[in-house]
Amino acid sequence: MTKTKVLVVMGVSGTGKTTVGKLLSEQLGYPFFDGDDFHPEENINKMASGKPLNDDDRKGWLLKLNQLALQQHNVGAVITCSALKKAYRSLLRAGMGSDMQFIYLNGSFDLVKSRLENRKDHFMPIALLKTQFEALEPPSKAIAVSIAQQPDQIVQEVLKQLK
Ligand SMILES: Nc1ncnc2c1ncn2[C@@H]1O[C@H](COP(=O)(O)OP(=O)(O)OP(=O)(O)O)[C@@H](O)[C@H]1O
Ligand SMILES: O=C(O)[C@H](O)[C@@H](O)[C@H](O)[C@H](O)CO
Numbered sequence: 010m011t012k013t014k015v016l017v018v019m020g021v022s023g024t025g026k027t028t029v030g031k032l033l034s035e036q037l038g039y040p041f042f043d044g045d046d047f048h049p050e051e052n053i054n055k056m057a058s059g060k061p062l063n064d065d066d067r068k069g070w071l072l073k074l075n076q077l078a079l080q081q082h083n084v085g086a087v088i089t090c091s092a093l094k095k096a097y098r099s100l101l102r103a104g105m106g107s108d109m110q111f112i113y114l115n116g117s118f119d120l121v122k123s124r125l126e127n128r129k130d131h132f133m134p135i136a137l138l139k140t141q142f143e144a145l146e147p148p149s150k151a152i153a154v155s156i157a158q159q160p161d162q163i164v165q166e167v168l169k170q171l172k
Pocket of ligand 1: 020021022023024025026027028029045089091124125127128129133156157158159160163
């Protein structure tokens with residue numbers, strides 16, 4: 010990959026953003042940032058109580074992640090963020106020109122559900138997965154990769170498309 014990029018690994022909860030993002034960060038030598046760490050506590054509490062976030066809940070969070078991307082503009086970064094809607098991705102990429110690249114982890118409802126059922130100790134209730142898919146507007150200009158393969162295979166596919 011020639012130019013430094015800020016990569017945003019996106020997709021519904023449970024698609025493997027954190028898993029794949031950390032591996033990508035190691036391969037590229039870019040710092041890793043988990044987007045969930047930038048949620049205000051009330052957002053985490055809202056999701057943990059079984060209520061989905063709405064556009065207003067997400068706006069401040071997305072603006073914080075855009076600020077992070079701008080700070081990392083010249084050094085690169087791998088950031089995980091569900092980035093479910095087109096409007097969210099526009100907020101995230103503001104000021105980044107062509108230096109932000111979305112990596113879309115794509116999987117069926119049943120596959121993602123099975124992944125969440127096997128995951129322990131996470132605040133996100135499986136019951137919210139349906140609302141994640143309902144909100145999802147798949148990106149048209151992202152590097153899209155199927156999650157129906159091992160994490161390292163996903164990473165190799167992403168690296169190939171980044172070149
Ligand atoms: N390619 C894969 N194959 C099998 N299991 C996977 C794969 N990717 C991730 N997992 C597992 O699926 C679960 C969800 O992964 P992860 O937490 O990385 O998803 P996420 O998109 O970051 O979720 P969230 O948005 O809720 O934080 C974890 O238990 C993880 O170990
Ligand atoms: O956009 C959203 O509804 C939220 O950001 C969720 O996607 C969480 O961030 C995460 O995916 C769950 O852990």
